[in-house]
Amino acid sequence: xxxxxxxxxxxxxxxxxxxxxxxxxxxxxxxxxxxxxxxxxxxxxxxxxxxxxxxxxxxxxxxxxxxxxxxxxxxxxxxxxxxxxxxxxxxxxxxxxxxxxxxxxxxxxxxxxxxxxxxxxxxxxxxxxxxxxxxxxxxxxxxxxxxxxxxxxxxxxxxxxxxxxxxxxxxxxxxxxxxxxxxxxxxxxxxxxxxxxxxxxxxxxxxxxxxxxxxxxxxxxxxxxxxxxxxxxxxxxxxxxxxxxxxxxxxxxxxxxxxxxxxxxxxxxxxxxxxxxxxxxxxxxxxxxxxxxxxxxxxxxxxxxxxxxxxxxxxxxxxxxxxxxxxxxxxxxxxxxxxxxxxxxxxxxxxxxxxxxxxxxxxxxxxxxxxxxxxxxxxxxxxxxxxxxxxxxxxxxxxxxxxxxxxxxxxxxxxxxxxxxxxxxxxxxxxxxxxxxxxxxxxxxxxxxxxxxxxxxxxxxxxxxxxxxxxxxxxxxxxxxxxxxxxxxxxxxxxxxxxxxxxxxxxxxxxxxxxxxxxxxxxxxxxxxxxxxxxxxxxxxxxxxxxxxxxxxxxxxxxxxxxxxxxxxxxxxxxxxxxxxxxxxxxxxxxxxxxxxxxxxxxxxxxxxxxxxxxxxxxxxxxxxxxxxxxxxxxxxxxxxxxxxxxxxxxxxxxxxxxxxxxxxxxxxxxxxxxxxxx
Numbered sequence: 252x253x254x255x256x257x258x259x260x261x262x263x264x265x266x267x268x269x270x271x272x273x274x275x276x277x278x279x280x281x282x283x284x285x286x287x288x289x290x291x292x293x294x295x296x297x298x299x300x301x302x303x304x305x306x307x308x309x310x311x312x313x314x315x316x317x318x319x320x321x322x323x324x325x326x327x328x329x330x331x332x333x334x335x336x337x338x339x340x341x342x343x344x345x346x347x348x349x350x351x352x353x354x355x356x357x358x359x360x361x362x363x364x365x366x367x368x369x370x371x372x373x374x375x376x377x378x379x380x381x382x383x384x385x386x387x388x389x390x391x392x393x394x395x396x397x398x399x400x401x402x403x404x405x406x407x408x409x410x411x412x413x414x415x416x417x418x419x420x421x422x423x424x425x426x427x428x429x430x431x432x433x434x435x436x437x438x439x440x441x442x443x444x445x446x447x448x449x450x451x452x453x454x455x456x457x458x459x460x461x462x463x464x465x466x467x468x469x470x471x472x473x474x475x476x477x478x479x480x481x482x483x484x485x486x487x488x489x490x491x492x493x494x495x496x497x498x499x500x501x502x503x504x505x506x507x508x509x510x511x512x513x514x515x516x517x518x519x520x521x522x523x524x525x526x527x528x529x530x531x532x533x534x535x536x537x538x539x540x541x542x543x544x545x546x547x548x549x550x551x552x553x554x555x556x557x558x559x560x561x562x563x564x565x566x567x568x569x570x571x572x573x574x575x576x577x578x579x580x581x582x583x584x585x586x587x588x589x590x591x592x593x594x595x596x597x598x599x600x601x602x603x604x605x606x607x608x609x610x611x612x613x614x615x616x617x618x619x620x621x622x623x624x625x626x627x628x629x630x631x632x633x634x635x636x637x638x639x640x641x642x643x644x645x646x647x648x649x650x651x652x653x654x655x656x657x658x659x660x661x662x663x664x665x666x667x668x669x670x671x672x673x674x675x676x677x678x679x680x681x682x683x684x685x686x687x688x689x690x691x692x693x694x695x696x697x698x699x700x701x702x703x704x705x706x707x708x709x710x711x712x713x714x715x716x717x718x719x720x721x722x723x724x725x726x727x728x729x730x731x732x733x734x735x736x737x738x739x740x741x742x743x744x745x746x747x748x749x750x751x752x753x754x755x756x757x758x759x760x761x762x763x764x765x766x767x768x769x770x771x772x773x774x775x776x777x778x779x780x781x782x783x784x785x786x787x788x789x790x791x792x793x794x795x796x797x798x799x800x801x802x803x804x805x806x807x808x809x810x811x812x813x814x815x816x817x818x819x820x821x822x823x824x825x826x827x828x829x830x831x832x833x834x835x836x837x838x839x840x841x842x843x844x845x846x847x848x849x850x851x852x853x854x855x856x857x858x859x860x861x862x863x864x865x866x867x868x869x870x871x872x873x874x875x876x877x878x879x880x881x882x883x884x885x886x887x888x889x890x891x892x893x894x895x896x897x898x899x900x901x902x903x904x905x906x907x908x909x910x911x912x913x914x915x916x917x918x919x920x921x922x923x924x925x926x927x928x929x930x
Contacts, residue, residue, distance in 0.1 A: 293383075293387065293408070293412065293416075293420060294411075294412070294416075296419075296420055296423075298320055298322060298423055298424060298432070298433070299316070299317070299318055299320055299535075299536035299537075299538075300316075300320045300321065300322055300536065300537065300538025300745055301314040301315065301316035301318075301319055301320055301321065301436070301535075301538060302314065302315045302316065302534055302535060302536075302537065302538060302539040302540075302541065303315075303538075303539070303540060303541065304518055304521060304522075304541045304543060305540070305541065305542050305543060306514075306543060306545045306546070306547050306550075307542070307543065307544055307545060307546050307547075307587075307740070308546070308547055309542075310547060312514050312518050312543070312545070313514075313518050315522065315534055315535050316535055316536070317535050317536065318430060318432045318536075319429075319430050319431045319432060319436040319439075319440065320423070320432045320433050320435070320436050320538075321433065321435030321436045321438075321439065322423055322433070322435060322538070322745070323419075323422065323423060323433065323434060323435040323446055324419065325415045325416070325418060325419040327446070327447065328418075328419075328422060328434070328446065329446060329447065329449060329454060331449075331451055331454045331486070331487070332422075332434060332446060332449060332454040332457065332458070333418060333422070334454075334481060334484070334486040334487075335454045335455050335457070335458035335477055335481060335486075336379070336418075336421075336422065336457075336458045336461075337379070337484070338458070338477060338480040338481045338483070338484045338486060339458040339459060339461075339476075339477045339480055340379055340382070340458070340461060341378045341379040341380075342480075342484055343378075344378065344379050344380075344414070344418075345414055347378060347380075348406060348409050349378065349380045349381070349402070349405035349406040349407075349408060349409035349410075350378060350380075350381065350402050350405055350406065351378050377401070378405060379417065379418065379421050380405040380408055380409055380417050380421075381401045381402065381404075381405040382421060382425070382461075383405075383408060383417055383420050383421050383424065384400075384401050384404035384405045384408060385401050386421075386424050386425065387420070387424065388404060389401055389404075422434045423435065425461055426461075426464055427440075427457060427460040427461070427464050428440075428460055428464030428465045429464075429465070434446055434457055437457050437460070438453075438457070440503070441453075441456070441457070441502050441503055442501070442502070442503065443503050450495070450498075451478075451487065451491060451494075451495040452474065452478075452495040452496070452498040452500075455474045455475075455477040455478045455481065455495060456470065456473075456474040456477075456500065456502075458477045459473035459474050459476065459477045460473075467502075470500055470502070471500050474496075474500065475496045478492040478495055478496055479492065511551075512554075512594060512595055512596065513550050513551050513553075513554035513590065514545065514547075514550055515595035515596075515599075516589055516590055516591035516592065516595055516599075516601050516603065517543070517545050517550065517586070517588075517589040517590075517738070518543075519595070519599060519601065520589065520591075520601060520604055520738060521541070521543060521738045521739060522534075524738065524739075525541070525739075525742075537744060537745060538744070538745035539742055539743065539744060539745070539750075540742065540743040540744075540747075541739060541742050542739070542740045542741050542742070542743075543738055543739055543740065544585040544586050544587060544737055544738055544739065544740055545586070545587065545588065545589070545738075546587045546588065548863075549578055549587045549588040549860075549864050550587075550588040550589070550590075552588070552859075552860050552863040552864055553576045553578055553588035553589070553590050553832075553860050554576075554588075554590045555859075556576065556856045556857075556859035556860040556863075557574050557575070557576045557590050557593075557834070557856050557860075558593060559856075559859065560574070560836070560852055560853075560855055560856045560859075561573070561574055561593050561836070564836075564844075564848070564852070570838065571593060572836060572837070572838060572844070573592050573593060573598075573602055573836070573837065573838065573839055574592070574593070574602065574834065574835055574836040574837070574853075574856070575589075575590060575591050575592065575601070575602035575603035575606065575717050575834070575835045576588065576589070576590050576603065576717075576832065576833070576834050576835075576856060576857075576860065577589050577603045577717055577718055577721050577832065577833050578830065578831070578832040578860065578864065579721055579722075579725065579736060579830075579831050579832070580829065580830065580831075581724075581725035581726075581728050581729045581734070581826060581829070581830070581831040582725075582729045582734070582829065583734065583737065584722075584725070584734035584735050584736050584737045585737050585740070586736050586737065586738050587830075588832075588860075589601075589603050589604075590603065591603045591604065591605070598839075600839070602717070602835060602839075603716070603717045603718055603835070604716055604717070604718045605716065606716060606717070606835070606839075607714040607715065607716060608714055608715075608716075608815075608820045608835065608837060608841070609711060609712055609713065609714055609815040609816075609819075609820055610696070610711050610713065610714070610715055610720060610813055610815075610820075610822060611711040611813035611814045611815040611816075611820065611821075611822060611850075612670045612672075612675075612711055612811065612812060612813045612814060612850075613711065613720055613811050613812070613813030613822045613823075613824055614691055614696065614708075614709065614710065614711040614713070614813075615667055615670065615675055615711070615811065616667070616724070616727070616785055616788075616789060616811050617687070617690040617691040617694055617696060617723065618675065618678060618679060618682075618687040618690065618691075618709055619663065619667050619675075619678065619785060619788070620690055620727075620777060620781060620782070620785045621682055621686050621687050621689070621690040622663065622678055622681070622682050623663075623781040623784050623785060624690075624777060624778065624781045625682060625686075626906075626909075627663060628663070628889075628905065628906075628909040628910075629662070629663055629664040629784050629787070629788060629903055629904065629905075630662040630663065630664060630884060630889030630903055630911060630912055631662065631663045631889075632660040632661065632662060632663075632889065632912065633660065633661060633662075633663055633666055633674040633677055633678055634659070634660055634673075634674070634677055635652070635657050635658045635659060635660070635661050635666065635671055635673050635674045636657050636659065636673070637649075637657060637673070638650050638673060638676060638677070650672050650673050650676045650710075651672065651673070652671050652672050652673055653670075653672070657673065658671070661674060661887075662886070662887075662888070662889040662912070663678070663788075664788050664791060664886075664889075664903070665886060665887065666678075667788050667789075667792065667796075668788060668791045668792045668795065668796030668797070669796050669797060670792075670796070670797045670811075670812060672710070675709075675710060676706070676710065679706060679709045679710070684704060684705065684706055684708075684709055685704060687709040688701065688704050688708055688709055691708075691709075691713075691723070693733075693776050693777075694722075694723035694726050694733065694776055695719055695722050695723050695726075695733050696715050696719055696720055696722075696723040697713050697715060701713070711813065711815065712815075717822075717833050717834075717835045718736055718833075720822070720824055720833055721736075721824060721831055721832070721833040722734065722735075722736055724811075724824045724825075724826060724831060724833070725826070725831050726776050726777075726782075727782055727785055727786050727789070727809075727826070728782075728786060728809075728826050728828065728831065728873065730775055730779065730782070731775030731776040731777045731778075731779065731782050732773070732775060732776070733773070733776055779876035780876055780878060780879055780904075780906050781906075782876075783873070783874075783875060783876055783879065783904060784904055784906075786809050786873050787809075787873075787903075787904050789809035789810055789811055789825075790807065790808070790809040790873070791901065792809070792810060792811055792812070793808045793809060793810050793825065795886075795899070797812045797850065798810050798811065798812050798823065798825065798854055799854075800851040800854035800855050800858060801823055801825050801854040801855075801857045801858050801861075802858060803827075803858055803861045803862050803865060804862070805870055806827055806861070806865050806868075806870050807827060807828070807870055807871065807872050807873060808825055808826070808827055808861065809825060809826055809873070810823060810824055810825020810826065810854075810857065811823070811824055811825070812850035812851070812853070812854060813850055813853075814849055814850045815841075817843040818843050818844045818845075818848050818849060819837060819838070819841040819842060819843055819844065820835065820836070820837040820841065821835075821836045821837065821844065821848065821849055821850045821852055821853045822834065822835055822836075822850060822853050823850055823853035823854040823856070823857045825854075825857050825861070827861070827865060827868075827871065828871040828872070828873055828874070829868075829871065830861070830864060830865065832857055832860055832861060832864075833857075834853040834854075834856045834857050835853065836852055836853050836856075875904075878906065878907055879904045879905065879906065880904070880905045880906075880907070880909075881902050881903070881904055881905075882902070882903055882905060882910070882911055883900055883901070883902055883903075884900070884901060884902075884903045884911045884912075885897070885898055885899070885900060885915075886898065886899040886900070886901045887899070888912060888914075888915040889903075889911060889912035890911050890912045890913060890914050890915055891911040891914075894911075894913075894914040895914055895915055
């Protein structure tokens with residue numbers, strides 16, 4: 252009877268204790284459960300994911316992110332990776348309802364023994380589900396109220412979602428050190444490989460990180476602990492654990508998608524455009540796939556050519572010469588290479604797109620085009636003789652040629668090929684300053700709202716960027732269309748949908764995954780015959796004028812040199828039928844480059860780049876429009892070769908109604924050799 256009485260008392264205590272526990276639990280749920288966050292939104296979990304920038308060949312250039320993340324679906328998680336985290340973090344994950352009662356009791360006993368002086372470590376009882384609740388909705392403060400809320404949320408998560416979904420949330424959200432969130436990013440960070448390629452030792456290492464993500468001193472010890480736990484839970488054999496434990500821990504210093512120095516100026520220009528058009532949140536957290544226009548082999552060739560010339564000049568000098576190069580498809584505007592200086596790590600200022608500089612004689616093709624548009628023949632004679640007392644406003648002009656010589660009357664073509672200054676001044680005087688400047692504005696070299704239009708602007712004193720200059724020259728060879736430079740082919744969001752922004756110039760994408768070469772539908776900037784005539788003259792500039800250094804063996808090349816007063820800035824812009832490149836060299840604070848310097852330096856950079864870029868291409872002459880009449884003429888006099896056969900004979904393109912010059916007088920023949928200038 253006494254035993255029954257004790258048993259009855261015990262059962263009553265147990266019943267009322269259980270009832271009190273249930274009541275207490277209900278009270279806690281009532282107190283803490285009403286104002287909890289909306290956990291149901293995790294059904295459509297879309298974490299912040301890094302945006303990645305790719306070259307045209309699909310190679311990764313760089314990633315943009317505030318937190319490094321790569322989302323991995325549960326089906327793509329290696330089973331051993333999941334098992335490693337379960338063994339290390341929550342052995343009863345697949346069976347508990349969100350909280351682990353056994354784990355709580357075990358933690359209480361363990362911690363109690365620790366307080367009493369036994370050699371046991373403090374342990375917690377948070378399940379993986381509770382960690383999901385904390386990581387998504389709660390703070391990390393160590394309070395009883397936070398733990399209660401965490402437990403309530405965990406129970407609700409388990410009732411709402413499958414175990415696989417909860418594990419997916421956990422493995423994609425957990426912080427694993429070095430700004431890496433989730434196993435996808437951590438696999439790249441520590442081993443430079445996707446999770447699908449992780450071996451057992453690497454899986455165990457990642458599973459050891461949640462407890463101390465930034466502690467590298469005990470990395471091997473913690474990895475081997477996880478391997479032992481996996482053996483205890485039956486996930487692997489002891490032999491497998493021993494083999495994995497024997498592997499050296501080859502951890503990368505950190506995967507940051509560090510691209511080559513060569514690509515950084517281009518990537519930074521893309522980043523600035525995207526930041527303006529898409530906004531910071533979209534760019535850094537929405538996991539965009541950005542396919543750019545850059546061609547890696549072109550980019551390396553461009554950077555190598557530029558730095559070779561800069562290094563040659565800078566030897567033994569304290570102040571370093573800077574420069575820039577841009578290569579572009581003149582028909583689509585796709586920027587294929589861009590370097591904005593010697594080194595991005597030294598200076599992020601992009602001299603290809605941000606530096607406004609005087610352009611010197613690279614303005615002349617637009618001035619001469621304006622004359623050709625008015626009907627002047629490429630062989631029209633212009634007087635190369637001293638100009639004295641030409642006054643414009645309060646400025647008294649006394650133009651000079653670079654060689655300090657005068658040749659008398661010279662053909663328009665020859666004057667441009669050899670970049671003589673005095674004939675250019677007379678040509679501007681003949682067609683009008685406004686007409687000459689308007690051509691440069693029409694082709695995008697000078698801004699449309701240019702103020703204080705004067706003679707000096709027509710001779711290259713105006714400022715522009717290398718990018719705008721290359722854009723303008725592209726219209727010479729693409730049929731007269733002012734194409735917009737493009738850095739991005741297309742952008743996809745994390746779901747594969749193509750998106751765009753106001754400032755991003757997008758190209759329609761075809762099924763063969765090559766950008767459509769479609770020019771602007773606007774009217775051409777000039778007539779095709781005048782455009783061909785200027786291209787033909789610029790071809791002569793490279794073949795026999797000031798641009799000889801820009802020759803590319805086996806290829807038809809046209810282009811123009813440019814040098815500003817006192818040789819403070821030097822330029823070359825040139826093109827083949829399907830590729831255009833521009834080069835600029837100068838000090839960031841303009842000053843003379845010194846004796847022996849000149850536009851031939853920029854032309855050399857151009858030739859080095861184009862030789863590599865066109866190495867596997869067949870030569871393609873420039874397209875010839877209908878209606879032109881080709882006649883062999885004497886280069887010096889512009890007369891038909893049959894009437895003036897002495898000297899250099901060239902082929903000239905005449906429009907309808909144009910013809911060679913009359914046979915020259917003896918005096919004209921004896922005017923002396925042609926010496927080119929470089930202004």
